[in-house]
Amino acid sequence: MKKNEITILGAGLIGTLMAIYLKRQGLDVNVYDKRPDKRKTPYDEGGRSINMALSYRGWKSLEEVGLKDKVMPLAIPMYGRKIHDEHGGTTFISYGKEEQAIYSLSRGKFNQLLAEEGESLGANYFFEHKCEEVDFRNQEITFQTPSGVKKMEAPVILGADGAYSSLRMAMQKQIRFNYKQEYITHEYKELTIPATPEGEFAMDPNALHIWPRGKFMLIALPNPDKSFTCTLFLPNTGTKVCFDKINDEHDLEIVFKSYFDDAYQMMPNLKKEFFRNPTSALINVECFPWVQGNSLLIGDASHAMVPFYGQGMNCGFEDCSILNALIDKYGHNSWDLVFAKFQKKRKIDTDAICQLAMENFVEMRDSVSxxxxxxxxxxxxxxxxxxxxxxxxxxxxxxxxxxxxxxxxxxxxxxxxxxxxxxxxxxxxxxxxxxxxxxxxxxxxxxxxx
Amino acid sequence: MKKNEITILGAGLIGTLMAIYLKRQGLDVNVYDKRPDKRKTPYDEGGRSINMALSYRGWKSLEEVGLKDKVMPLAIPMYGRKIHDEHGGTTFISYGKEEQAIYSLSRGKFNQLLAEEGESLGANYFFEHKCEEVDFRNQEITFQTPSGVKKMEAPVILGADGAYSSLRMAMQKQIRFNYKQEYITHEYKELTIPATPEGEFAMDPNALHIWPRGKFMLIALPNPDKSFTCTLFLPNTGTKVCFDKINDEHDLEIVFKSYFDDAYQMMPNLKKEFFRNPTSALINVECFPWVQGNSLLIGDASHAMVPFYGQGMNCGFEDCSILNALIDKYGHNSWDLVFAKFQKKRKIDTDAICQLAMENFVEMRDSVSxxxxxxxxxxxxxxxxxxxxxxxxxxxxxxxxxxxxxxxxxxxxxxxxxxxxxxxxxxxxxxxxxxxxxxxxxxxxxxxxx
Structure with missing residues (x-):
């Protein structure tokens, strides 16, 4: 294996974008993911949010790798928040200047586009490869695969394997790794507002819809098929309205009719979806250092944040852009230096956005009303x-x-x-x-x- | 395996005391430790502090299990801090009222006493059993042993396996486990002030000696063999005096002559010890919940603290006492209830002492002077x-x-x-x-x- 062969863990949004950057640098790239190839099996994110809000930092990275024009057709601009009060009245609050928007994007298709772009540039993808162990000293990595355990050399590893990163877990077993994982009391469930019988959007598609109810909220983002993906955020337990207290269709109906009646009227599949879809947890992860030997954590693996600023993906893409610029600057033989510079520069910024994401939850579910x-x-x-x-x-x-x-x-x-x-x-x-x-x-x- | 057979992970101070409490309750107890049996191999704590300061909470637990009189002969009372200034002058500051003291105790002998007491009550000890996996759902535990992998039933597990707990690591892989591990910038190294050539203590044995130097310090606790165990706390790197900058005997001599000259004169083996003994990290661990299925974390496993309040062991012993009282109250068939009550009551207190331990470092190394x-x-x-x-x-x-x-x-x-x-x-x-x-x-x- 060559010194400039890069192992990326995770074929999610960050891993696939990073692969593109590195291929454009002329490096050899192998991307491993524990999940099956999305092109061969139906897309199932296992409860992870399907809709992303792409904003300036994300677009900037896509532009750097020449993908802005390919992604734009998949994206729906949202120029502001549309606040729904309890009586069905709405107020529109712009996000910024008139032409400024954030863009709703479905994870599945976008991820596939990035993976295919990387593949066309020569990145190799290996699915159903679960990272079991990383030997930092000997630069070896062990995968569990359907055909048994595979151990291989890995001179440079990038961990883009998300909030539950295997690379991070391996680092945690090393000494002097500062680490924090924190679950907030709220959890979430995805629901749908389908297109109307006439095949149209049921609400204004160019807004992020919010039903702020103090301690909880519902939001909705538009999809190209004219549906909206809704996300319901409730405390898991202990409050008047919480997931623990919605145990049957009757409970569900009462909550939706009382708090989200206008949305309820647009959700014919609510009951089926609510009891079929998983309730997912929200985690904040901060750690340091991000570097161990020849390995670096990027994206959610090093700084998973709660979703309330819409910056998780944008921040991860910016990680890729910054890392790419450092590789540009210091060359392909100075990984120690590049990784050290990266973590030194970037940590203060990801701490800030993690904190802002936490604080913005109060704004979204409460202050906006x-x-x-x-x-x-x-x-x-x-x-x-x-x-x-x-x-x-x-x-x-x-x-x-x-x-x-x-x-x-x-x-x-x-x-x-x-x-x-x-x-x-x-x-x-x-x-x-x-x-x-x-x-x-x-x-x-x-x-x-x- | 019977429902009332308790598996304790860790044969350290907390695990062995807990075994005694449980045997006195009439329960079956198996204690597993990854290390070899101390009675068969020379005692080596792998860099962990050898001296403990036993105070009221610790004594109270020992009294409850009838061990106070057996432990007292091993303990040396310290009635206050003796502060050493840079010119060799000393000031004594009482810890409390005249008769109040904390007690210096060597980890090795004390641990052995507790293990033997448990064994005499019928607890079973298994050494060189490294916990590899815990299956909470099926109540099974897997150990790595010199004779291969052993998998066994474990209806009730207590994790007393310290700051790097295997049980906690298994819990962390479960969902919704809040966890924080934090290394402080200081590390420590153990050194010795031996008895004088006349076989006497080189300093007042009834005090905890401190050489506070602002950003760093040296401390010394007496041993029954008339030596003192010293601990040097320095930043690892980045300051004028730090471990990184002591690379040879010359560097070492300059630091000790400049800052700890009176101690230096009493340390004939300093140079040998300094470069032979490991430099160890200081970690703070907080997590929640402490309970997963049939398992509970106690002691450092759930709340490892920095050593500056001398409460790590005392707090762990108090954990054992409180858990014992809850078992007394709710009986041997209500582990769910006992564990739930324990974590609910205790977490706020261990958070407080972790915080105090962190704050007291500034007092010890700086304010006292x-x-x-x-x-x-x-x-x-x-x-x-x-x-x-x-x-x-x-x-x-x-x-x-x-x-x-x-x-x-x-x-x-x-x-x-x-x-x-x-x-x-x-x-x-x-x-x-x-x-x-x-x-x-x-x-x-x-x-x-x-």
Whole structure:
């Protein structure tokens, strides 16, 4: 085996994109996945979310590998959140400027497109290869396969094998590995709003629909077949509305009629889907170091986050882009250096987005239903319009730029403090359009200078 | 195998004490350890600390199983800290009231005493049995042994297998296990101050000796053979004085002569020991749940802490005592209930002591060398003397009572806030003895009521 043969663990979105980057660098790439080849068996994600929200960072990576135009036809732009209240009324809140959108994408087809692109560039794929052991010292990897155990050399390993990474588990058995895995109290279940009998979208397709209900929520993202994939987020147990307390069709009907009645009317298959589809957990993973000997963790394997900022895939794609740039810079014979630089630069940013994803859950399920939230967004949008270089709303920094997540986080916290003071005005609902916007910017600049 | 046969993983201090408790309950107990039998091979802890500091919680458990009198001859009381400054001067600071002490104990002999006591009560020990797999659903456990792989039924499993617990690793592979392991930047190495040529202790044996040097420290605990076991705590890397920068005898001599000269004069074997003994890592582990099916984690397996409060073993022994009381209460056929009650009650307390252990490192290596620290301790001692029911210093609550760690923590934080204000008086060094002590108590009671 050659020194420049790269072993990638995981043929998911991150692993397949990384394979493309590396093939374009002229490297030899073997991708291993424990699951069967998707092209030969029906697609089943075993409860993982089917819909992704592709935004700036993701598109930027796709553009780098020349795939933007191929992916665009699969993507549906969502220009804002459509908030559904308990009486069926809706409010639209833009994500950013008029033309700015995040893009709904189905995992299955997108993953296949990436895998095929890598294959056409010469990457080799091996399915039903479950990584059992990694011997960092001897640079060997052991797979369980349908035809028995295979042990092979692996001079360079990239672990893109997700939140339950085998490579990470192997690292954890080594000494001095800092590691945290945390399940939040909420779990999720996927449901569907199918196309109408006339074959049309049942709701506005160019929005991410949210039914925020305080401690829980339902969301819906559009699909090219004119259906919506819905995700229901509930506490697992212990609250008035939780998965534990929905045990039969009657319980289910009461919850949906009480809280999501407009959605309920569009979900003819709710009862079947609810009791057939798995209830899945939500995990946050942080660890360090990401490097052990010749191996590096990327994507969810090193920083699985909760899905509430829509950045999991985008952040993983940015990992690939940054890693690719470092390989460009330091060449194909300096993996130690490239990996060390990568983890040193990137960790602070993935910590920031993990934290933001956790915090954004409260915003999505609760704050968005507060009329003041909309005013706050409008004030920030106006600041952005008037002072585009000085005030970019946090959501926009994360979603529509490639500013480092850690910088977006710091700047966002600063702006949050200023906005809290602005919103404390009891007459803000009436006066928001007549504020002294220059003074707000001045306050922010002053706070920043301290 | 009978339903009341208990499998204990780990024949360390916690596993052997738990075996004694269970045998006294009339249960069948099998204890498995991956290491060889200590009685047949020389004692080697592979870098783990040899000296323990037994305090109230530990003694209480030993008393419950009737072992206090057997252990006492192995223990050396330490009534306070003896602080060594950089010029060889020393200051003694009492741990508590005059007769209150913590007890230095060597791990090896103590562990053997506990194992033999359990064996005499009928516990079975199996050494060189490395737990490879736990099948929670089928209640089976698989061991690697010198004579091959053994798979056996295990209706009830207690994981007392320490910071790198195999049982915990098996639980982590299950879903919804919250887990954190964190290495601190400091590591440690054990060294020795032998008895003098006259066969006497080289220093006061009734104190825990500390050489606090800000970012690092050396400590020493007495042994019955009139030697002291020293532990050097240094950052691993990146600071002026760190393990990475001590590469030869010359480096070592400079560090010891500069910072620990009085100790250095008593360490004839320093050079040999330093380069022979391993440098060991310090880990903090928190996880939840502690229960999976028929299995429960206890001691370091569920809450390994850094050693700076001297509570690791004491807390583990208290685990055993609390678990024993629950078995007493709910009987031998309600393991689910007993385990559920145990983790529900205990987690908040082990979180508190893990946190305190982390915080106490700063106190030991830094604060104790501040003259004001001594005054602070004196004021608190006086408050304790005047108002023994209202003000117990935090260290005393943790070390000399069996108050819940979480309550000690909360009360300690409250007292800390009051004391910070008392110590802010610029003339406190002169006036500490003339303070209005009643007013301090009043302030504390008021703060508590809020």
């Amino acid at each position: 507060d009329p003041k939230f909309n005013i706050r967004k409008k004030i920030e949008a106006k600041l952005y319009e008037l002072y585009p270089n000085d005030w970019i709303p946090l959501y926009s920094m994360v979603t529509f730029t490639d500013m480092r997540y850690s910088e977006a986080y710091a700047q966002g916290k600063l702006q949050e403090g200023i906005m809290d003071r602005v919103m404390a005005d009891p007459l803000i609902t009436e006066n928001w359009d007549k504020l002294d916007y220059e003074d707000i910017i001045y306050k922010m600049e002053t706070a920043k200078a301290v | 501040d003259p004001k620290f001594n005054i602070r301790k004196k004021i608190e001692a006086k408050l304790y003397e005047l108002y023994p029911n209202d003000w117990i210093p935090l260290y005393s609550m943790v070390t000399f009572t069996d108050m819940r760690y979480s309550e000690a923590y909360a009360q300690g934080k409250l007292q800390e806030g009051i004391m910070d204000r008392v110590m802010a008086d610029p003339l406190i060094t002169e006036n500490w003895d003339k303070l209005d002590y009643e007013d301090i108590i009043y302030k504390m009671e008021t703060a508590k009521a809020v």
